[in-house]
Amino acid sequence: MNKVVHLHPMDDFKARSKAVLDNAGQRKNFRGAMDFLQTKRRAQFPDQEELQGLRELGSSIRRYSLAHLPRLLEQLEANLTANGVQVHWAQNGPEANAIALKIAQRVHAKRIIKGKSMVSEEVGFNHFMEAAGIEAFESDMGEYIVQLAGEAPSHIIMPAIHKTKQEIAQLFADEVPGVTYTEDVDALIQIGRRVLRRKFAEADIGLSGVNFMVAETGTLCLVENEGNGRMCTTVPKVHIAITGIEKVVEKLEHVPPLLSLLSRSATGQAVTTYVNMISGPRQPDEKDGPQEVHLILLDNGRTQAYADDELRATLQCIRCGACMNHCPVYARIGGHAYGTTYPGPIGSIISPHMLGLDTTYPLAFASTLCGACSEVCPVKIPITDILVRLRNEAQARPETEEATLRGSGAARTLVASTVWGMWSQVYSKSGLYKLASWFMSRGRALSPSEQGAWTRSRTPLVPAPKRLRDLMKDHKS
Amino acid sequence: MSAREEILNRLRNTHVAEQQAMPDIAGWFGAHRRSEDVVQRTARLRAALEAVHTEIHDVTHDNWSSVLLQVAIGKGLRHILIGATTPHGEQLQACQTKALQLIPYEQPIDTWQDLLFDGVDASLTLARGAVAETGSLILWPTPSEPRLMSLVPSIHFVLLDADTIHEDFYAAMTAESWSEGMPTNALLICGPSKTADIQQTLAYGAHGPKELVVLIRHADGRQA
Numbered sequence: 001m002n003k004v005v006h007l008h009p010m011d012d013f014k015a016r017s018k019a020v021l022d023n024a025g026q027r028k029n030f031r032g033a034m035d036f037l038q039t040k041r042r043a044q045f046p047d048q049e050e051l052q053g054l055r056e057l058g059s060s061i062r063r064y065s066l067a068h069l070p071r072l073l074e075q076l077e078a079n080l081t082a083n084g085v086q087v088h089w090a091q092n093g094p095e096a097n098a099i100a101l102k103i104a105q106r107v108h109a110k111r112i113i114k115g116k117s118m119v120s121e122e123v124g125f126n127h128f129m130e131a132a133g134i135e136a137f138e139s140d141m142g143e144y145i146v147q148l149a150g151e152a153p154s155h156i157i158m159p160a161i162h163k164t165k166q167e168i169a170q171l172f173a174d175e176v177p178g179v180t181y182t183e184d185v186d187a188l189i190q191i192g193r194r195v196l197r198r199k200f201a202e203a204d205i206g207l208s209g210v211n212f213m214v215a216e217t218g219t220l221c222l223v224e225n226e227g228n229g230r231m232c233t234t235v236p237k238v239h240i241a242i243t244g245i246e247k248v249v250e251k252l253e254h255v256p257p258l259l260s261l262l263s264r265s266a267t268g269q270a271v272t273t274y275v276n277m278i279s280g281p282r283q284p285d286e287k288d289g290p291q292e293v294h295l296i297l298l299d300n301g302r303t304q305a306y307a308d309d310e311l312r313a314t315l316q317c318i319r320c321g322a323c324m325n326h327c328p329v330y331a332r333i334g335g336h337a338y339g340t341t342y343p344g345p346i347g348s349i350i351s352p353h354m355l356g357l358d359t360t361y362p363l364a365f366a367s368t369l370c371g372a373c374s375e376v377c378p379v380k381i382p383i384t385d386i387l388v389r390l391r392n393e394a395q396a397r398p399e400t401e402e403a404t405l406r407g408s409g410a411a412r413t414l415v416a417s418t419v420w421g422m423w424s425q426v427y428s429k430s431g432l433y434k435l436a437s438w439f440m441s442r443g444r445a446l447s448p449s450e451q452g453a454w455t456r457s458r459t460p461l462v463p464a465p466k467r468l469r470d471l472m473k474d475h476k477s
Numbered sequence: 478m479s480a481r482e483e484i485l486n487r488l489r490n491t492h493v494a495e496q497q498a499m500p501d502i503a504g505w506f507g508a509h510r511r512s513e514d515v516v517q518r519t520a521r522l523r524a525a526l527e528a529v530h531t532e533i534h535d536v537t538h539d540n541w542s543s544v545l546l547q548v549a550i551g552k553g554l555r556h557i558l559i560g561a562t563t564p565h566g567e568q569l570q571a572c573q574t575k576a577l578q579l580i581p582y583e584q585p586i587d588t589w590q591d592l593l594f595d596g597v598d599a600s601l602t603l604a605r606g607a608v609a610e611t612g613s614l615i616l617w618p619t620p621s622e623p624r625l626m627s628l629v630p631s632i633h634f635v636l637l638d639a640d641t642i643h644e645d646f647y648a649a650m651t652a653e654s655w656s657e658g659m660p661t662n663a664l665l666i667c668g669p670s671k672t673a674d675i676q677q678t679l680a681y682g683a684h685g686p687k688e689l690v691v692l693i694r695h696a697d698g699r700q701a
C-alpha cells in the first residue's frame with residue numbers, strides 16, 4: 001500500500017502538541033490567525049435569526065443528499081458521462097492514484113499543475129506522482145509555499161497559516177532562483193504569480209478538488225479567490241477532478257445556500273472571487289478549455305461512516321474549516337500536531353474512517369467538549385456528540401467481524417477496563433457503595449501521591465474525611 | 478466486482494431511516510429576499526464590487542465603447558482581446574483608435590497560448606447577468622468569448638446591462654432555467670483575483686486579472 005508520508009504515528013501526537021505549546025512564536029501565529037478568521041466570520045452573520053435558519057437549510061440539504069446518496073451518485077455519473085466527462089471510482093488512495101497515473105501515462109504527461117485539493121493530500125498524490133517520475137506542482141499560493149518548504153498544510157483553507165511573512169520571505173529568497181529577500185506581501189505574491197504562470201502554461205494535466213457536484217446537471221462546482229483553480233481546470237489539455245463521494249447534491253438550486261454558508265463560514269466573504277461551474281470538456285466549436293475532463297470519486301472509508309446512523313453526519317461536512325477556527329485546542333496546537341490530512345474537530349471525526357480508529361483515537365480525546373465546533377458548523381454536524389461516540393468506540397470491546405468501525409477497542413486496556421468495571425459495580429449497588437465509600441474516607445491517608453497524568457500538573461486527589469451521608473447525619477443530629 | 482459496484486453496494490446496503498423530504502429552497506429565498514428595483518439592485522451590486530477593488534463606470538448604449546477606450550488608454554494599455562463576432566465586439570471595432578490594438582480571439586488557444594499569457598494587456602467580455610447580493614458577475618463563456626478571456630489578461634473589462642442584475646444567485650438560476658442546460662463552463666466573478674495566504678494580508682492580482690473594470694450599461698441612459 002502506498003504510504004502517505006506526511007502522516008505520523010499517533011504516539012507522537014502529544015509530543016508534537018507539546019512542541020507547539022512550547023513555541024511562543026507559533027502560538028502567536030495561530031492565535032492571531034484564529035482571531036482574524038473568527039472576526040471575519042462574525043461580521044458576515046450579523047443577523048442571528050438568518051444564520052440559524054440558513055444553517056438549518058444547509059443541514060437539511062446535506063442530510064437529504066446523504067439519504068439519497070447511491071441514487072444521486074448514479075444520476076451524477078449518468079449526466080456527467082452524457083456531458084462528456086469520464087467518471088472513475090476509487091475505493092482507497094492507491095486506487096485513486098493509479099487511475100490518475102493511468103490517465104497521465106496515456107497522454108504522456110510530465111507535469112501536473114494542482115489547484116487546491118485536500119483529497120489529493122488525503123491520498124498522497126504528490127509523492128505518488130513524483131515516485132512515478134511526474135512533477136506535481138501546487139499552485140494555490142499557500143500550498144505552493146508549504147510545498148516549497150517541504151511541509152504539509154496546517155489548515156484546510158489557509159495551508160500556510162503557521163508561517164510568518166518573514167519566514168516566507170526567507171523561503172522565497174532561498175528557494176526561488178533570482179529572488180532577493182523582501183517582506184512586502186504584494187511583491188511576494190507577484191513572485192509566486194510569475195513562477196506559477198509558466199507552470200500553468202507548461203502543464204500537461206490540471207488537477208483540482210471539487211466543492212459541490214450537482215447530479216441533475218452533471219456539474220462540478222469549485223470556489224476560490226486566486227484564479228489558480230480556473231487556470232488548472234482550463235489551461236491544460238486534461239483536467240482531473242478528485243473528490244469524496246459525499247460531495248454530491250441533487251439540484252442546482254441546492255448550491256446557492258451551501259455556497260453562501262461555505263464562503264461566509266470559511267473566510268468571512270459573502271462570496272469567493274470565483275465560483276467555477278464545469279459541466280463538460282471543450283466542445284468542437286470552442287477555442288479553449290480542457291479536451292478531457294475526468295472525475296475520480298473516492299471512498300477511502302466514507303462508506304464506513306455512512307453505514308452508521310450517528311457517524312453518517314460526519315459526511316455532511318462542506319470543508320469550511322470554521323470548526324478548527326473556533327477550536328481552543330486547534331488554536332493552541334495548530335494543524336501539524338494532529339498528524340492527519342484534516343486537522344481540528346472535523347479531522348478528529350473523519351480521520352478514524354480513513355486511517356482506522358486504532359491509529360487516530362487520541363484525537364477524539366484532544367477536545368474540551370466545549371461545543372464551539374458544533375455551534376459554528378454551517379451544516380450542523382453534532383461534532384461533540386461524535387467525539388464522545390468515538391471515545392466510547394475506542395474503549396469498546398475488541399472489534400468483531402461485525403464491527404462497523406475499523407480499529408474500535410484500540411484504547412481498551414486490562415487495567416482501565418477492570419477499574420471501570422469495578423466502578424460500575426460500586427455505583428450500581430447501594431450496599432457496595434456504602435461499604436466502599438466508608439473504606440475510602442477512613443483510608444484516605446493511603447491515597448497515592450503519584451496519580452498518573454492527574455498529578456503531573458495538579459495536587460493528588462484525596463477522598464473527603466467524611467462521606468456526604470456522614471455529613472448529613474451530623475447535620476441532623 | 479468493480480470499485481464502482483463495491484462502493485454503491487456498500488451504500489445501498491445501508492438502510493437510511495431518515496428519508497428526508499426535498500429541502501424547500503424556494504421558500505427560504507421567498508422569505509428572505511429583498512424586493513428591489515433595478516436602481517437598488519445596481520447600487521447594491523456596485524457597493525459589493527467596489528468593496529473588492531473593482532472599478533465601475535456607468536455607461537449607455539451610445540457611449541460605452543468610447544468610455545472603455547478612454548479608460549483603457551488612460552491606463553496605458555496597448556491592446557484589448559475581444560470576441561470579434563459579438564455585437565459589442567463589432568461596435569468596439571467600429572470606433573477603434575490607433576492608440577489601442579483590438580485583438581480578436583479567433584484561433585484555438587493551442588496555437589497562440591504564449592502570446593495570450595505574455596502579450597495581451599486586457600480583455601473585454603459581456604456579462605450574462607449579475608448577482609446584487611454578493612456583487613458577482615455571471616459569465617457564460619461562449620465560442621465567441623472563450624473561458625480564458627476572463628482569466629489570463631491582467632485587466633478584465635466587463636460590459637454588464639443593468640437590467641440583467643438579479644437579487645441573488647438563486648433568483649438568477651431560476652429566472653434563466655439553468656437546470657435545463659448548463660454550458661461547459663459557467664462563472665461567478667466578484668472582483669480581481671486575490672489571496673490572503675501570506676499572514677492573512679490581502680493582496681490582489683494572485684493568478685487571474687489584477688484589475689476588474691465593470692461598465693454598467695443602463696437601458697435608457699439612466700445612471701444609478
